Amino acid sequence: MTPSPLSAGALRRRTGDLAAFAGIQEVVLKNGREEGVRALLVRNAAGLEVEVLIDRAFDLGSARFRGEPVGWRSGNGFRHPGLHEADAEDGLSWLRALDGLLVTGGLDHALFGGEYDATHYAYPPKQTVRHGLHGRLTAIPARLLRVEEDWSDEGGVLRVVGEVIQATSFGEHLRLTRTIELDVHGFEIRVHDVVDNLGFEPTPHMFLYHLNIGYPYVDEGTRLVAPITSHVWASDSTSQQGVAYDVLSAPVDGFVEQVWEHAVTAGADGRHRVALHAADGSRGVEVSWDAATQPYFFEWQNLRAGQYAVGLEPSSSPVTGEAAARADGSLTWLRHGESRTYDMTIGILDGADEVDASRVRIRAIGEQPDGLRP
Numbered sequence: 001m002t003p004s005p006l007s008a009g010a011l012r013r014r015t016g017d018l019a020a021f022a023g024i025q026e027v028v029l030k031n032g033r034e035e036g037v038r039a040l041l042v043r044n045a046a047g048l049e050v051e052v053l054i055d056r057a058f059d060l061g062s063a064r065f066r067g068e069p070v071g072w073r074s075g076n077g078f079r080h081p082g083l084h085e086a087d088a089e090d091g092l093s094w095l096r097a098l099d100g101l102l103v104t105g106g107l108d109h110a111l112f113g114g115e116y117d118a119t120h121y122a123y124p125p126k127q128t129v130r131h132g133l134h135g136r137l138t139a140i141p142a143r144l145l146r147v148e149e150d151w152s153d154e155g156g157v158l159r160v161v162g163e164v165i166q167a168t169s170f171g172e173h174l175r176l177t178r179t180i181e182l183d184v185h186g187f188e189i190r191v192h193d194v195v196d197n198l199g200f201e202p203t204p205h206m207f208l209y210h211l212n213i214g215y216p217y218v219d220e221g222t223r224l225v226a227p228i229t230s231h232v233w234a235s236d237s238t239s240q241q242g243v244a245y246d247v248l249s250a251p252v253d254g255f256v257e258q259v260w261e262h263a264v265t266a267g268a269d270g271r272h273r274v275a276l277h278a279a280d281g282s283r284g285v286e287v288s289w290d291a292a293t294q295p296y297f298f299e300w301q302n303l304r305a306g307q308y309a310v311g312l313e314p315s316s317s318p319v320t321g322e323a324a325a326r327a328d329g330s331l332t333w334l335r336h337g338e339s340r341t342y343d344m345t346i347g348i349l350d351g352a353d354e355v356d357a358s359r360v361r362i363r364a365i366g367e368q369p370d371g372l373r374p
Helices: 008-012 321-328 352-365
Strands: 023-028 038-043 048-053 059-065 102-105 114-117 128-131 143-150 157-167 173-183 188-197 203-205 208-213 223-225 228-234 258-264 271-277 283-290 296-302 309-315 332-334 339-350
Touching: 023 143, 023 157, 038 143, 038 157, 048 173, 059 188, 114 321, 173 203, 188 203, 188 332, 208 283, 208 339, 223 352, 271 309, 271 352, 283 309, 283 352, 332 339, 339 352
Parallel strands: none
Antiparallel strands: 023 038, 038 048, 048 059, 059 102, 102 208, 114 128, 143 157, 157 173, 173 188, 188 339, 203 332, 208 309, 223 271, 228 258, 258 296, 271 283, 283 339, 296 309
């Protein structure tokens, strides 16, 4: 049984250093592909730990709850950004950087790549710009702005703030300011982002959270629970492999990724809410985000043996991507000084009671269809 959390004052009477229970530690990863990558280890008193990768766009690396992994590890490692080749492999080199709990797509492009008009930047040699999968953000180091261990008698908050600049001469000049918080005694990771345009030319903006959950929170029989009204889009593989969107299989040799865009209903609080529940109801992860700024939701099933994971992906744009958004006029353009705000909460469901409560919360918003292709 987990003991009731003590106040900070009570803890101070029992230790000479509150870091025994929770804290933030700055480290530098060593050896191999990760050599030189700065990170923050954020660890709370409830047993929730997460790596904030300063040199990888302030994204989230490994994550554990009471020693068990929550975030996915792909085998790529948290490669130093100097090793990233943004334009290689016909734009698919981003796949070599895909690893960890959160990899963010943006800031001027997300989803599949291509070549797009760039005449709005008024630089004659640059009539077009070419984007790879999910943009350039992943391999840009952040600037660490603040580290705060805010203890209080009510429990306190661990908070880190970083800034990422994506810029080029005669092109985009966008800034991401990211705040990540864990309550000292809590079960949530909160991500709050502000993207603004520091440049003086109108600039396209797309933003996607590629939130990656791995074993044991993803396993055979794990269920996706969400208030889904319809399936807007599904990759071709979803009709060929016999794996439903809502119940996961065991790892499959040679599994071809399945991607779904689900239409989901927002709750009364204006937030989308989805969850992964273990087959036996013993654990889970619930994710919520602002439906106004990220109205779209994708499910990425990567059930291939050795890669086994599910991606939960809130997005500012539909799966049809930048070309379609430009064509129908729905693409977001940021003018000088304009900004967009995003936030996401990742909650750990510890035990059957919390899994049941999650199911009730989501079902209060809406039901979902069963099966392969409702």
